[in-house]
Amino acid sequence: MIFGTSKGLFSLNKTSSHYDKIPLLNYKDLKVESIFFSGEFYLIGTTDEGLFRVSEDFTRTEKVYSLPYSSQSVPLSAITNDRSGNFYISTKGDGLIVLDENLNLISQHRLENGDNSSLADSHIKGLYADDFNTLWIYTDFGQLHSLNIRQKYFEFLRNDPQKYSSLADNVTSAIEKDSNGNIWFGTREGLSIWNIKNNTWQHLKNLSFTQAHNEPDVIKDLHANDIHMWVATYNDGLYKVNINTFLRAHYSTDAKTKTSLQKVSAVIVDSNQNVWAGGEEGGIIRISPSNDIVTYPVENIEALHQLSSGSIIAAGKNGVYSLTPGGNEFVPISKLQPGWDDLPYFTINSISETPSGEILLATEGAGIVIYDLEKDSFKKINRKNGLPSNRIRGLIMNGRDEVWAGTSRGLIFLEMKEDSAVRVFDKDA
Numbered sequence: 001m002i003f004g005t006s007k008g009l010f011s012l013n014k015t016s017s018h019y020d021k022i023p024l025l026n027y028k029d030l031k032v033e034s035i036f037f038s039g040e041f042y043l044i045g046t047t048d049e050g051l052f053r054v055s056e057d058f059t060r061t062e063k064v065y066s067l068p069y070s071s072q073s074v075p076l077s078a079i080t081n082d083r084s085g086n087f088y089i090s091t092k093g094d095g096l097i098v099l100d101e102n103l104n105l106i107s108q109h110r111l112e113n114g115d116n117s118s119l120a121d122s123h124i125k126g127l128y129a130d131d132f133n134t135l136w137i138y139t140d141f142g143q144l145h146s147l148n149i150r151q152k153y154f155e156f157l158r159n160d161p162q163k164y165s166s167l168a169d170n171v172t173s174a175i176e177k178d179s180n181g182n183i184w185f186g187t188r189e190g191l192s193i194w195n196i197k198n199n200t201w202q203h204l205k206n207l208s209f210t211q212a213h214n215e216p217d218v219i220k221d222l223h224a225n226d227i228h229m230w231v232a233t234y235n236d237g238l239y240k241v242n243i244n245t246f247l248r249a250h251y252s253t254d255a256k257t258k259t260s261l262q263k264v265s266a267v268i269v270d271s272n273q274n275v276w277a278g279g280e281e282g283g284i285i286r287i288s289p290s291n292d293i294v295t296y297p298v299e300n301i302e303a304l305h306q307l308s309s310g311s312i313i314a315a316g317k318n319g320v321y322s323l324t325p326g327g328n329e330f331v332p333i334s335k336l337q338p339g340w341d342d343l344p345y346f347t348i349n350s351i352s353e354t355p356s357g358e359i360l361l362a363t364e365g366a367g368i369v370i371y372d373l374e375k376d377s378f379k380k381i382n383r384k385n386g387l388p389s390n391r392i393r394g395l396i397m398n399g400r401d402e403v404w405a406g407t408s409r410g411l412i413f414l415e416m417k418e419d420s421a422v423r424v425f426d427k428d429a
Contacts, residue, residue, distance in 0.1 A: 002042075004032025009044065009058075024054060024061045036079035036087075045076025045089060053103065066105045070094050078127040080135070088135055090124035096137065096147075109147075119145060157185075157194075165201045168192045168216075176222035178229055178243045186219025191231065207231065207239045207248055220279075225269040230277075232264035238277050251277075251287065259285050260295050266304040270312065276304050278314055284330065296323070298330045305351035307359070307373075315348035315361060320371075335376055336361070336369070343369065343380075350394040352403075354416060360403065362392035368405060370416075386422035387412060 001012040002022075008029035009022040024030055024044070030052065034045035042054040043064075050072040051064040067089075074093040081087045085101035095110030096119065111122045121139040128136040137145040160166040167185060174186030185192040190205035205216045221232035224243075231239040237252020238261060253262045260282035267277045275287040278301030286294045300317040307313060310325040319337040321330035338345050345363035352360040354370075361369040367382030367390040382390045388409035395405035401416040413423040 002035060002037075004030075004035050004044065006031045006047070008032065009035075022058050024052065024058070033075045033077055034079045034089075036081070038081065038087075043079050043087065043089075045079055047075045048073050051076060051089065064099075064103050066099060066103055067097060068094070068105070068108055071097055071108075077125055080127045080129045082129055082135070088127055088129070090127050090137065092123050092125070092140065095119055095122040096124060096127075164203070165199070168203050168205070173218075173220055174222040174232075176224050176229065178224045179226060180243060182243070184222050184224075184229055186222050186231070188216065188218050190216045191219060204241075204246065206236075207233070207241070208236060208250070209248070220265045221267050223267045223269055223275075225273075225275075230267045230269065230275060232267040232277060232279070234263050234265065234279075237262050238264050238267060238275075240275075251285075251293075253282070257291070257293075259287075259293055261285055265302045265316075266314075268304045268306060268312075270306045271310065276312060276314075278302075278304055278316070284314055296330050300347075302347050302349055303351045303362075305353065305359075307353055308357065313351050313359065315351055317347045320348065320359075320361065333371070335378060336371060343378075345369075349392060352395055352397050354397060355400050360395060360397070362395045362405060364391050366390060368392055368395065368403070381414070381422075386424075388424050 010019050012019040031047035033047050036043045044052040053062045071091050071094040074091045077092050078090045087099040089097040097108050098106040100106050111119050120143045123140040125140050135147040157167050159170045169187035169189040171188050172185050176184045183194045193202045218234040220234050223230040229241045239248045241248040251257050251259045261279050263280040264277050265279045269275050273289045278284040281299050284296040284298050301314050302316040305313045312323040314321045320333045323330045343366045345365035347364045348361050350362035359371040367380050371378040389407040391408040393406040403414050405412050410424050
């Protein structure tokens with residue numbers, strides 16, 4: 001056990017109760033206020049001499065000079081970190097200091113008169129980071145604050161009518177990254193393409209080369225495939241866009257390559273390089289690598305997904321359908337048909353799959369539905385479980401058990417564990 005006092009740092013053998021002093025500086029003792037072990041090194045907060053980094057074997061002690069000058073002479077009362085590796089250091093008099101994993105200064109939070117969102121007191125007594133990445137801060141006068149650590153790293157991209165280098169529209173219905181690392185946004189005003197490296201933007205308001213369309217394309221879905229981006233539009237069919245030249249091929253009821261689809265809501269590319277698209281009417285189409293087109297009579301489709309088993313799952317207003325590898329028709333999954341009592345939804349916006357093979361459905365009305373294909377059973381996560389809304393606009397799996405979902409009342413994060421709490425971000429947006 002390592003403990004600090006006003007006379008320095010000590011180690012205690014809990015079995016024998018014998019303790020030894022740990023020499024940190026040759027010329028003086030440090031008045032230790034706080035200790036934190038990162039797994040690789042110790043951080044030592046002092047009463048009036050700032051912050052020190054100490055090697056795991058206590059043979060090397062270095063002062064950390066990245067703290068603000070005003071914090072170097074006040075007591076550093078507590079130290080903790082988050083999952084991203086950032087360090088949080090509380091002070092008695094100079095607020096909260098945030099350092100990155102390399103101990104460089106990120107930010108400082110203090111009492112700011114007239115700012116209701118600031119700390120109520122710059123004299124902080126202690127910190128606690130919980131399992132949900134919330135930092136709890138308590139002050140000398142008993143106030144308790146919570147800081148949502150994840151939320152501090154959200155960067156907002158919005159439309160600015162005065163700037164070309166911004167989103168074309170604030171209503172964004174699809175986001176996809178291409179093989180060059182650029183981010184494509186599908187909006188009601190066409191495509192916006194963001195080069196993150198150069199922080200530059202390009203916009204394609206209308207994808208048609210042959211028709212004089214004054215109206216912008218309403219983009220519903222995007223799917224990246226090698227040097228192409230497949231773009232589903234609600235008013236002008238399906239496009240295959242070269243990400244380097246922006247040359248494109250058009251698939252619709254009135255294009256050179258005709259299909260049964262004009263209002264396209266979903267598009268995916270499967271493991272065999274077949275392109276699948278579905279929409280409001282016209283069925284589901286499959287475009288083979290040789291450009292052969294097959295139509296399946298399933299309408300009102302909002303979402304498509306290929307499972308790890310190879311099956312294609314399609315979902316929308318009329319329920320969920322499955323096409324097994326080698327099959328020739330989409331078969332409805334009867335347990336997932338919309339019903340007022342068990343599944344009161346009026347469409348399904350998104351499909352994902354857990355590492356264990358369960359199907360996740362983002363529904364409009366029934367929350368998140370988790371379907372076990374082998375057991376032919378489902379469970380729901382809805383407002384009773386802490387969701388801000390049962391209207392789920394989209395969801396993705398992150399890692400083995402983390403789910404991010406967009407709802408009509410904000411972004412949520414949850415873990416696929418028993419009794420896992422739901423975290424809500426910006427629930428009024």
